[in-house]
Amino acid sequence: MRVDRRLLLVMAMAGLAMAGWLGVTAALLWFTLEPAQREIVGALIGPRMALLALSWAAALALVAAGLRTLWRTYVRVPARLLEETRVLLAATSAQQLGPRGSAEMRALSAAINALAAQRDHLREDMAHQVTQASHRVQQEKNRLSALMAELTQSVVVCNLDGRILLYNNRARLQLREFSQMPDLAAGAELIGIGRSIYAVFDRQMVAHALENIHRRLVRGAASPSTQFVTTTPTGQLLRVQVAPVRPGETDAGNVDAVSGFVLMLDNVMRNFEQESLRDRLLHGLTEGSRSSLASMQAALDMLGYADLEPEMRERFMGVLHEELTAMSARITDLVQHSTQGLKTRWPLEEMLGADLVTAAQRQIEKDCQRSVTVDSVDETLWLKVESFTLLQALTYLSSRLVDEFEVKFLRLRLQAVGPRAQLDLIWTGHAMSTETVMTWEMDAMRFGTQSLPLTVRDVVERHGGEMWFERERIRHEAFFRFLLPLATAQEQLEATQLLQSDSRPEYYDFDLFQVSAQGSELDDQLLSELSYTVFDTETTGLDPSQGDEIIQIGAVRIVNGKLLRQEIFEQLLDPERLIPAASIQIHGITQDMVSGKPGIGKVLPAFHAFAKDTVLVAHNAAFDMKFLQLKEASTGVAFHQPVLDTLLLSAVVHPNQESHQLESIAERFNITLQGRHTAMGDAMVTAEVWLRLIPLLDAMGIQTLRQARQAAQATYYARLKY
């Protein structure tokens, strides 16, 4: 058992004090004695001195025992309590002190326990609130991104540096028009999280808009947004509305604080064309008609003279005839255009014709309890319709057929005729009179007891279309035919692409609001904050200097520590040489697949634009870089950005592992492999590996790009040359 030194010290002092006290007592006695008595006492005590010392020692032992008990109670117990309280203080989970020592000590422990319990409760409460709050924030973020994804308006949100924080699919499609390489990069090099919007719009134009907003904010305007119109390289007119993003905690003294801006894009070319068509029609209608009417009236007035010569009468009649013909032609022309130009104000949406037919089939079957078959449908047709009311009209007509003519079977048919689509509702048997059709057309539509303030005619007119009844006597069939407008090619394209984006994409990163202009050199930036282009290539072989070529490039972006699965670059290339059979076994890319694809001279500039302002990452990067470097001279494209190699950095993190092949690393990190040995699949896996390596490197003190590059160079693998 270890004895406290202070205890020993106290005991020694007690022993000394006792010895001193004994000495003083003896000395006092000694002086009161006569010399003879002193001799007798001396003779008596002298030989028994040891006994005296023994008695002193025994007394000391008693005192020491008492002291030790006291020590234990009043020094040792508080000391232990102190230690335990310190543990309690540092503890992250709930914990209690055991009762020990005197009554006071026990009470003290209990009080400390109570304090600790109070602290734990507060801490739990806080943690709970934090969890809840972050959950709410996440929910709001999700809601917003869902909203953005579905929005039919193009939206781009940027921070003050013009870096894109959010964009939706519409915006991506619209800004494609600005791409120099629409076929290859498809605008992915322009619009992406963390990319600069100034690659698309002139910085001055945006700055001017922000200045306007600033002025309005200072004046205290309620909605301080502004707009500008710009042209795309393809000559389309784009109206851009700019609205400020204001920090949430705006205080009164800081009304003009702006942390970013929202851009809403609108292609006004189509509106513009419609407007000018409308103008032309209106012009023809007013001025043209006035002139004609003037000629006719003047001629008519002249014809009123009784003494008119027959020859002049003939000429005036000719004028009347000619102007009447011109007027008629003008009206015909107007009607033809007005359906597109004047009546398209009702908001119609693009819809795949086949979808409309399927929806109609389901609804008629449900409402009329009759089987409806789909006769023939042109699957490629995109309509421009107001589907809800159109379905109502179809269902309404079907229900009258069933109720009044006991029609058993109905059929639907859709085909394109010229610039329009024909949608037919066909039945076998009874034909009806034109009057009946007229009433059905003009009656307010009824469903059961519910009557709508809308007729079939209204619905048809909203579409600028027509509807009629026809019969085919030979087949003993009759049908209602609807003429409906088709979507334009551009509208079709956009609608198709909106449909194809099946999963909800990662189009936003609000954390970028906090990121300001990067002042420091790339090399000194944290690995976790850099933007990366992670890529992989498939090649015809392993030796670029012996004529092997790239046949596929796949790349994906990492911004702000997030893998952006939607912002990818994937392209097959024509290597302009034969692909060896041996390599086909690895990558599965055959000669047929690459024929007609662009060559390296076209693809490399697009990839270069895609990778702009990012750090390149590849597995065994030296191999891919060698291919790229050998093309510098012929393509004029050089990759000067820093390059990181996941193979080398994996070796830095796990120096004792045998294999640093992509599969082995992926297995270590438990990453699911998909599409191995396609450029895109490998790039994705490499990106995931890289995201996992970043924190591991950080734990080793490798935090900046410079440190990572130095560490990679120092590894054994770095000495291998390709």
Added chain:
Amino acid sequence: MSKKILVADDEPNIVISLEYLLKREGYTVLVARDGQQALETITLEKPDLVLLDVMMPLKTGFEVCQAVRANEDLQATKILMLTAKGRDTDVAKGTALGADDYITKPFSTRELAEKVARMLGGLP
């Protein structure tokens, strides 16, 4: 001597009626098919009054009107503008450029004849 009137309009169908009407009223009638021809005829023939259509090829009625008013020798020429545009902005422009009166198509020939007579001081 009868008053001289120039009908300047590119639409033959209105010219034929106006020509016939004005001749019946006892005026001497000249015809111009476009703005350029109209200006030349005015300079050469110095008619008392011009029926000037606004929309004509080569030179519009506005241009012709402005040119006539800029020429010192032609100050006596009365100008009656004819227009198919019904907008008051055109009336304002025509008046500002020096037209004496304005008539919008379509019009009744009687009204036109009266207007012409009034502008020429009631005499053919």
